[in-house]
Amino acid sequence: MKNPNGYGSVYKLTGKRRKPFIATKTANLEGGKQKRVVIGYYETRAEANMALAEYNRNPFDLNLNKTTFYQVYEKMIKQTNEVLSEKTLKAKKSLIKTFEPIYNIPIKEVKLLHLQEIINSLTCSYGTIYLKKSLCSQIFQFAMKMELVDKNYADLVDINKKNEKVVERIIFTEKEIEKLWELTELQEAEMVLVMIYTGMRIGELINLKIKDINIKERYCIGGSKTEAGKGRAIPISNKIMGIFEKYINLDRTYLFETPMKKKIQYNNWRELKFMTLMKIIGTKHTVHDCRHTFATMVSKTSASKTSIKKIIGHKSFETTEKVYIHSNIGDLRKVVDEL
Structure with a gap:
């Protein structure tokens, strides 16, 4: 059955993919322009239809110029929490707090300078900083799939290795x-x-x-x-x-x-x-x-x-x-x- 006008659509992508079904919605851009934006990718058509229905019940901003950094994070977690352990979800919730200064900035406007300043301000261990950068990279990667950005700035962030923990090696006597x-x-x-x-x-x-x-x-x-x-x-x-x-x-x-x-x-x-x-x-x-x-x-x-x-x-x-x-x-x- 065909969906009503403006409801959105679900279709299957070609090739071998872990999540071949895509749910899309038309977003109204500034200047009266429209663009089809990806809501998400799914393993089955039923999952894609459910996601589309959920969006229509509780829509989030698909406008390329307004979707914030934190909204992208929330959407990413919502799509993946079914395969993430409780421990992993808890860790991500802790890591994301680092990026609170850019929560409400449209992700399209978040640049390398913003991310580098946040990373430079951290005083935790190298390993922890690496995990924070990794989560940020995942968020940008997800945003790229949604066609919200065309570059992953998180991958360009430098980590100061002065915070890298050096394990002291002690030989057996x-x-x-x-x-x-x-x-x-x-x-x-x-x-x-x-x-x-x-x-x-x-x-x-x-x-x-x-x-x-x-x-x-x-x-x-x-x-x-x-x-x-x-x-x-x-x-x-x-x-x-x-x-x-x-x-x-x-x-x-x-x-x-x-x-x-x-x-x-x-x-x-x-x-x-x-x-x-x-x-x-x-x-x-x-x-x-x-x-x-x-x-x-x-x-x-x-x-x-x-x-x-x-x-x-x-x-x-x-x-x-x-x-x-x-x-x-x-x-x-x-x-x-x-x-």
Whole structure:
């Protein structure tokens, strides 16, 4: 059935889209001109018709020259709150308060200068400022979809990195490492020792599979995060060979698993295992301190800079060196055996 004149329309866009149905309404612009403006995009025709009906019951300003920054935010949240968690909605409500000075300014008139001044006035952490900028960018992106603006000024805002929080890295002391060796009946203590003596990140370790370990030649294939780190040969020090041998022949996929033979989840492991372990040995460390400890220890050996970078995975090198590792794994083993 055709909608009445002035009611608006719903139709389906071409191509593969997550939300292919669009609801539109004709807005009256200054000077007597008219322009069809998007109310929103939807997964089904029924949702689009409901949105159009809701607009006609409770219309908001579709005038390109009058729709304010905060009105765009409200519309964006209204269209997406069905897929946002309560926690996420609460966070967005907190973040949007930063932009209160421009709430009532038509978004078409909000420029980079407005946004940069607001960001420059903030004294919170770099991470929090980044989240505020990200929300602003989402608002502008939504406004672009509604054809209210043609540029996302939020993406051009600079964040002063002086607010970036610097995490102090503290290496494990010899005494702390000795305590870890005394607690090797705990798998979490063994995992920490493996990270300390290999330089692996926790994500690399919990993803290390039995099939990628060569006990005979004392190395494993692992790595993540950077191109230099992926698929690299990681030598196994004689000091931790016993830990590898303990698990290598067990019926499991990963070197370290949960008691139920499931893959370890980092957040659970950190909160329930690592933090408790740190209390047991009477110290405070981040998980990444293990890798920092390795880098510090290996820098004191006779290893060349090239060997160190290859082990840690901080610099890319030729594919042949990654694949044909037998030519230099012996040199890398000598490095970790000096630890």
